[in-house]
Amino acid sequence: MLNVMKWVGVAAVIGVLAGSAAASDGLSAGKVKSVNADNKAFVLTDSAGKDFTIKLADNVVINRSGKESASDLKADDSVSVCYEKGLRTWTAHYILVKEGDTKDSQLVQGAFKSYDADKKEFTFTDSQGKDWTNAMGESKVRLNMQDSKIEDVKIGDTILAIVDQVGDKTTLKCVMARHGN
Numbered sequence: 001m002l003n004v005m006k007w008v009g010v011a012a013v014i015g016v017l018a019g020s021a022a023a024s025d026g027l028s029a030g031k032v033k034s035v036n037a038d039n040k041a042f043v044l045t046d047s048a049g050k051d052f053t054i055k056l057a058d059n060v061v062i063n064r065s066g067k068e069s070a071s072d073l074k075a076d077d078s079v080s081v082c083y084e085k086g087l088r089t090w091t092a093h094y095i096l097v098k099e100g101d102t103k104d105s106q107l108v109q110g111a112f113k114s115y116d117a118d119k120k121e122f123t124f125t126d127s128q129g130k131d132w133t134n135a136m137g138e139s140k141v142r143l144n145m146q147d148s149k150i151e152d153v154k155i156g157d158t159i160l161a162i163v164d165q166v167g168d169k170t171t172l173k174c175v176m177a178r179h180g181n
Contacts, residue, residue, distance in 0.1 A: 025158075026085045027107055028052070032077040042073060042092075044081060054083055057093045061145070063162070065100035073097070080107040082160055094160060094176070104164045105173060108132065112157040112177060115150050122150060122172060124159050134163065134172035142176045153177040 033043040033051060040056045062072045073079075073095060082094040096107050110126040115136075123133040141150050143157075153159070153175070162174040 025109060025160075026083055026090070027080065027109060028083065029080045029106070030078075032073060032075055032079055034075050035073050037071075044079070052090065054081065055089050055091045057084075057091050060092055060095065062095045062097065063102065064097040065102055078103075080105070082107050082109060096162060102162070102164075102173075104166050105162050106165060108161045108163055110159055110161075112153050112155055112159050114155065115153070117151075122175060124161065124175075132161070132163070132170070134170060136172065139172045140174040142174070144178055145176065148177075150175065154179065 028044060028046060030044045030046040033045045035042045041053055042056065044052045044054055046052065056073075060070055061068050062070065064072045078098040080096040080098065081092050083090045083092045094107070096102055096105060098105060108124075108126055110124045110132070113123040113125050113131065115122050120136045121133055122136050122139070123131055125131050136150060141148050141153070143152050157177040157179055159178075160176045161172060164171040164173060
Protein backbone atom coordinates (compact mmCIF):
# COMPACT_ATOMS: atom_id res chain seq x y z
CA MET A 1 0.00 0.00 0.00
CA LEU A 2 2.85 2.36 0.85
CA ASN A 3 4.42 1.81 -2.60
CA VAL A 4 1.13 2.71 -4.30
CA MET A 5 0.97 5.96 -2.30
CA LYS A 6 4.56 6.80 -3.32
CA TRP A 7 3.75 6.22 -7.00
CA VAL A 8 0.60 8.35 -6.77
CA GLY A 9 2.67 11.13 -5.16
CA VAL A 10 5.37 10.90 -7.84
CA ALA A 11 2.74 10.96 -10.60
CA ALA A 12 1.14 14.05 -9.07
CA VAL A 13 4.50 15.86 -8.90
CA ILE A 14 5.27 14.96 -12.52
CA GLY A 15 1.85 16.23 -13.58
CA VAL A 16 2.36 19.55 -11.79
CA LEU A 17 5.85 19.99 -13.24
CA ALA A 18 4.67 19.13 -16.75
CA GLY A 19 1.82 21.62 -16.44
CA SER A 20 4.21 24.33 -15.26
CA ALA A 21 6.59 23.67 -18.12
CA ALA A 22 3.78 23.68 -20.66
CA ALA A 23 2.53 27.07 -19.49
CA SER A 24 5.86 28.87 -19.31
CA ASP A 25 6.65 31.96 -21.36
CA GLY A 26 9.39 32.16 -23.93
CA LEU A 27 11.04 34.98 -25.85
CA SER A 28 12.17 34.87 -29.42
CA ALA A 29 13.30 37.38 -32.01
CA GLY A 30 13.52 37.33 -35.76
CA LYS A 31 11.73 38.36 -38.91
CA VAL A 32 8.09 37.70 -39.79
CA LYS A 33 8.09 35.49 -42.88
CA SER A 34 4.31 35.45 -43.37
CA VAL A 35 1.04 36.24 -41.60
CA ASN A 36 -2.09 34.12 -41.94
CA ALA A 37 -5.00 36.21 -40.64
CA ASP A 38 -7.53 33.42 -41.22
CA ASN A 39 -5.62 31.00 -38.97
CA LYS A 40 -4.51 33.74 -36.54
CA ALA A 41 -0.87 32.69 -36.93
CA PHE A 42 2.44 33.86 -38.35
CA VAL A 43 5.74 32.30 -39.32
CA LEU A 44 8.83 33.67 -37.55
CA THR A 45 12.30 33.10 -38.99
CA ASP A 46 14.95 33.27 -36.24
CA SER A 47 18.57 34.43 -36.62
CA ALA A 48 19.65 30.86 -37.43
CA GLY A 49 17.20 30.74 -40.36
CA LYS A 50 14.80 28.33 -38.64
CA ASP A 51 11.04 28.88 -39.15
CA PHE A 52 8.49 28.65 -36.33
CA THR A 53 4.72 28.91 -36.66
CA ILE A 54 3.27 30.91 -33.77
CA LYS A 55 -0.43 31.36 -33.06
CA LEU A 56 -1.78 34.79 -32.10
CA ALA A 57 -3.59 34.83 -28.75
CA ASP A 58 -7.11 36.24 -28.75
CA ASN A 59 -5.81 39.13 -26.63
CA VAL A 60 -2.44 39.58 -28.43
CA VAL A 61 -0.83 43.01 -28.19
CA ILE A 62 1.29 44.16 -31.15
CA ASN A 63 3.47 47.17 -30.35
CA ARG A 64 4.54 49.06 -33.47
CA SER A 65 6.60 52.17 -32.65
CA GLY A 66 4.87 52.55 -29.27
CA LYS A 67 1.34 52.20 -30.65
CA GLU A 68 -0.45 49.02 -29.62
CA SER A 69 -3.06 47.09 -31.58
CA ALA A 70 -4.19 43.50 -32.08
CA SER A 71 -3.64 43.24 -35.84
CA ASP A 72 -0.72 45.34 -37.08
CA LEU A 73 1.73 42.56 -37.99
CA LYS A 74 3.21 42.33 -41.49
CA ALA A 75 5.62 40.12 -43.43
CA ASP A 76 9.25 41.32 -43.17
CA ASP A 77 8.66 42.94 -39.73
CA SER A 78 11.64 42.53 -37.41
CA VAL A 79 10.12 41.49 -34.06
CA SER A 80 10.63 40.31 -30.52
CA VAL A 81 7.89 37.94 -29.36
CA CYS A 82 6.78 36.85 -25.90
CA TYR A 83 4.81 33.63 -26.23
CA GLU A 84 3.37 30.82 -24.18
CA LYS A 85 5.09 27.51 -24.88
CA GLY A 86 2.43 24.85 -25.27
CA LEU A 87 3.14 21.20 -25.83
CA ARG A 88 2.27 21.45 -29.53
CA THR A 89 1.83 25.15 -30.28
CA TRP A 90 3.33 28.42 -29.24
CA THR A 91 0.91 31.30 -28.68
CA ALA A 92 2.11 34.93 -28.86
CA HIS A 93 0.63 37.34 -26.36
CA TYR A 94 3.00 40.31 -26.89
CA ILE A 95 4.87 41.25 -30.07
CA LEU A 96 7.28 44.17 -30.29
CA VAL A 97 7.87 45.36 -33.86
CA LYS A 98 11.39 46.78 -34.06
CA GLU A 99 11.07 49.98 -36.07
CA GLY A 100 10.97 53.71 -35.44
CA ASP A 101 11.13 54.43 -31.69
CA THR A 102 11.47 50.72 -30.92
CA LYS A 103 14.15 49.71 -33.45
CA ASP A 104 16.78 49.32 -30.67
CA SER A 105 14.31 47.78 -28.19
CA GLN A 106 14.12 44.26 -26.89
CA LEU A 107 11.79 42.30 -24.65
CA VAL A 108 13.20 40.97 -21.40
CA GLN A 109 11.21 38.88 -18.96
CA GLY A 110 11.83 38.03 -15.36
CA ALA A 111 10.69 38.66 -11.82
CA PHE A 112 10.32 41.97 -10.02
CA LYS A 113 13.04 42.33 -7.39
CA SER A 114 12.86 45.87 -5.97
CA TYR A 115 12.13 49.52 -6.47
CA ASP A 116 14.25 52.24 -4.84
CA ALA A 117 11.90 55.22 -4.53
CA ASP A 118 14.73 57.61 -3.53
CA LYS A 119 16.81 56.78 -6.62
CA LYS A 120 13.73 56.00 -8.75
CA GLU A 121 15.41 52.75 -9.86
CA PHE A 122 13.65 49.53 -10.80
CA THR A 123 15.39 46.13 -10.49
CA PHE A 124 14.29 42.78 -11.87
CA THR A 125 15.96 39.42 -12.33
CA ASP A 126 15.77 37.90 -15.82
CA SER A 127 15.29 34.21 -16.61
CA GLN A 128 19.09 33.65 -16.65
CA GLY A 129 19.47 35.08 -13.14
CA LYS A 130 20.91 38.43 -14.29
CA ASP A 131 19.76 41.50 -12.37
CA TRP A 132 18.72 44.52 -14.47
CA THR A 133 18.62 47.90 -12.71
CA ASN A 134 17.26 50.86 -14.63
CA ALA A 135 16.13 54.37 -13.84
CA MET A 136 12.35 54.59 -14.17
CA GLY A 137 12.49 57.93 -16.01
CA GLU A 138 9.39 58.27 -18.20
CA SER A 139 8.78 54.50 -18.32
CA LYS A 140 5.21 53.28 -18.59
CA VAL A 141 4.03 50.80 -15.96
CA ARG A 142 1.23 48.29 -16.40
CA LEU A 143 -0.15 45.77 -13.99
CA ASN A 144 -2.22 43.01 -15.61
CA MET A 145 -2.21 45.19 -18.79
CA GLN A 146 -3.83 48.15 -17.01
CA ASP A 147 -1.98 51.46 -16.55
CA SER A 148 -0.51 51.49 -13.06
CA LYS A 149 2.32 52.74 -10.83
CA ILE A 150 5.55 50.94 -10.00
CA GLU A 151 4.54 50.98 -6.32
CA ASP A 152 1.68 48.57 -7.18
CA VAL A 153 4.08 45.89 -8.46
CA LYS A 154 4.96 43.24 -5.84
CA ILE A 155 8.26 41.45 -5.29
CA GLY A 156 8.22 38.24 -7.33
CA ASP A 157 5.61 39.45 -9.86
CA THR A 158 6.27 38.24 -13.39
CA ILE A 159 7.40 41.12 -15.58
CA LEU A 160 7.93 41.75 -19.25
CA ALA A 161 10.07 44.82 -19.87
CA ILE A 162 10.77 46.77 -23.02
CA VAL A 163 14.33 48.08 -22.89
CA ASP A 164 16.41 49.99 -25.42
CA GLN A 165 19.98 48.78 -25.63
CA VAL A 166 22.52 50.90 -27.48
CA GLY A 167 26.05 49.70 -26.76
CA ASP A 168 26.40 49.24 -22.99
CA LYS A 169 23.56 51.64 -22.18
CA THR A 170 20.07 50.30 -21.45
CA THR A 171 16.99 52.47 -21.06
CA LEU A 172 13.76 51.15 -19.60
CA LYS A 173 10.72 52.07 -21.72
CA CYS A 174 7.90 49.98 -20.26
CA VAL A 175 7.30 47.50 -17.46
CA MET A 176 4.37 45.11 -17.73
CA ALA A 177 3.76 43.09 -14.57
CA ARG A 178 1.41 40.24 -13.73
CA HIS A 179 0.39 39.27 -10.22
CA GLY A 180 0.59 35.52 -9.70
CA ASN A 181 1.88 34.11 -13.01
